Amino acid sequence: xxxxxxxxxxxxxxxxxxxxxxxxxxxxxxxxxxxxxxxxxxxxxxxxxxxxxxxxxxxxxxxxxxxxxxxxxxxxxxxxxxxxxxxxxxxxxxxxxxxxxxxxxxxxxxxxxxxxxxxxxxxxxxxxxxxxxxxxxxxxxxxxxxxxxxxx
Amino acid sequence: xxxxxxxxxxxxxxxxxxxxxxxxxxxxxxxxxxxxxxxxxxxxxxxxxxxxxxxxxxxxxxxxxxxxxxxxxxxxxxxxxxxxxxxxxxxxxxxxxxxxxxxxxxxxxxxxxxxxxxxxxxxxxxxxxx
Numbered sequence: 001x002x003x004x005x006x007x008x009x010x011x012x013x014x015x016x017x018x019x020x021x022x023x024x025x026x027x028x029x030x031x032x033x034x035x036x037x038x039x040x041x042x043x044x045x046x047x048x049x050x051x052x053x054x055x056x057x058x059x060x061x062x063x064x065x066x067x068x069x070x071x072x073x074x075x076x077x078x079x080x081x082x083x084x085x086x087x088x089x090x091x092x093x094x095x096x097x098x099x100x101x102x103x104x105x106x107x108x109x110x111x112x113x114x115x116x117x118x119x120x121x122x123x124x125x126x127x128x129x130x131x132x133x134x135x136x137x138x139x140x141x142x143x144x145x146x147x148x149x150x151x152x
Numbered sequence: 153x154x155x156x157x158x159x160x161x162x163x164x165x166x167x168x169x170x171x172x173x174x175x176x177x178x179x180x181x182x183x184x185x186x187x188x189x190x191x192x193x194x195x196x197x198x199x200x201x202x203x204x205x206x207x208x209x210x211x212x213x214x215x216x217x218x219x220x221x222x223x224x225x226x227x228x229x230x231x232x233x234x235x236x237x238x239x240x241x242x243x244x245x246x247x248x249x250x251x252x253x254x255x256x257x258x259x260x261x262x263x264x265x266x267x268x269x270x271x272x273x274x275x276x277x278x279x280x281x282x
Contacts, residue, residue: 035176038208053239056207060243063210067177111248121211125247 023081028069028097037066037078041093044080048091049151058091058149061126065095065145068122073099073142083148090131090150098142105135158183160190165197166267168260173205180213184220191229199224200263201254204235209244218252225253230271232256234263 026033026040041062045055062078069076076097083090102108111124123145127133132148158179161168167190172179187199201217203209221231234257236244255272257263 032176053242056239056243059208060210121247128246
């Protein structure tokens, strides 16, 4: 069953989540958490003045990256925080797992490369949708993917 | 969310399937099975997939839709994907997603109009390059 995402203002309702309006995290442990992650990111974006298309970009990237966690590592965590840099504001989302790691990050970022039965669009797709993306991965230890989008 | 809240309506020899707004992966997979079963049971000639409420079209969803289109085609059915939101179309193009051999329409009305016309000659599935 899908966990319901409580409204952001209702901080007491965020029992299972470490959440404040500008930062939060969500454990990814099951397939249904992909939907929960999408809803969480959509809600956070709503507080940050992103346009609808950018919200869709960030939510889609989060969907791809949480699915990668579930598919390759089984479980992991998604963390987000609002960014302020001078007059610019934005959102940073980090996806961390202790899974098998990506042996060749360069290759994984190529479109059409997939080790599962996917389309090989997840990681390169997320990169295209975001302003910035970094991937750190150690074989056997895990992967950290960090994405950023600035409010236009 | 389970497969039972996916609406599959039969209108003459066309199946109208309304995809729920934010389906999880098992629901998307169940949708495919439900569509194919319904096609056989109702002897349907065509399929209209209404995705007008869908807000996130990621690579998994796109793959299942394009597979379903292909499977329906193997069973002799034509598929029209209707109602893609503008922002979803932007993201699908940026991601390089393809819906395989699906025909597309602005909305469900246009999809039914399209089905009154003869099917176009099959083209190889194109990848949208951005």
